[in-house]
Amino acid sequence: MSATLVAKGLSGGHAHRTLFADLDLTVAPGDVVGVVGANGAGKSTLLSLLAGRAAPLAGSVTTAPSDAFVGWLPQEHERRPGETVGAYLARRTGAAAATGAMEATAADLGS
Template sequence: MSELGGLLVVRGLSAGYGAAPVLHDVDLTVAPGSISAVVGANGAGKTTLLRAVSGMLRPLAGRIELAGEDLRGTPVEQLVRRGMAHVPEGRGVIGELSVDENLRLGGLWRRDRADAARALDEVYQLFEPLARRRRHLGHQLSGGERQMLALGRALVGRPRLLLLDEPSLGLAPRVVAQIMALLRQLRDRTGLAVLLVEQNVRSALSVADQGVVMSLGRVAATAPAAELRDDADLRHAYLGF
């Protein structure tokens, strides 16, 4: 494990598109079995952070470690094998495939076929609506069911670290509450670590252990989530409530 018990450790990370940096000298630590919520205004660099950590975007500078291993230059498929899963904004469900086929994609790389089958069964137990609709195609699902499917596909790979980008986007408040409760349940039951990017700040901080406030590509504050919720000056300055 890396410094301070961090499963994920990011130090001095700068990243962007082309030669234009979006992130500037970002430091971040996510402990095993914890939820870290990255919050901030649109354009703060939250999604760019997840893309850089997951290998979708090559950093311009800095270091990213998973369980003490340097991830720089590691292909995305190897990051998955090392225990990282990324559910991007928009969910990425394949509409032409059934629920069952989408979920099985999450475990195709796994050599332990018996455990992959157990993981699939566990996802169906976790997401009962998917179990009822396992033969339905992805495009036939509601927005909430598609989010469940994207999460379930990631979980079939049994990740240690889940990167989750805007899971509440376009969903009804009731469904958002269910998803946030599920993240807490996964943390408590399985020890999953979650790096959560979320515009719904109240929901994110209600389930998170740690809050990371980003502004203009930099980390403006890092603190226990409860402290951020109670810091009126910080909320007004960076979070708009």
């Protein structure tokens, strides 16, 4: 599935500190985006907001189609003992849950 991610007027930060404000960003199918900045500039905060893991101070993040999901892989790993890299990536990005739901729906349609 192809999807588009749109952030409008996005502001992010922690408690009393705003790291970025009024950000507009569109990521369309096939786009490649790099996020570069100094430690503490808000890179991880931005990615967390885009993935829906945190609430923005202002603005919105939407996807089209609306049921698309954004995989998010934090910089700190929490691999489970015996877990393969593929299983870790699927679990941490949300792909495992989405694949399970898709397979269950396909099975129901085939009944």
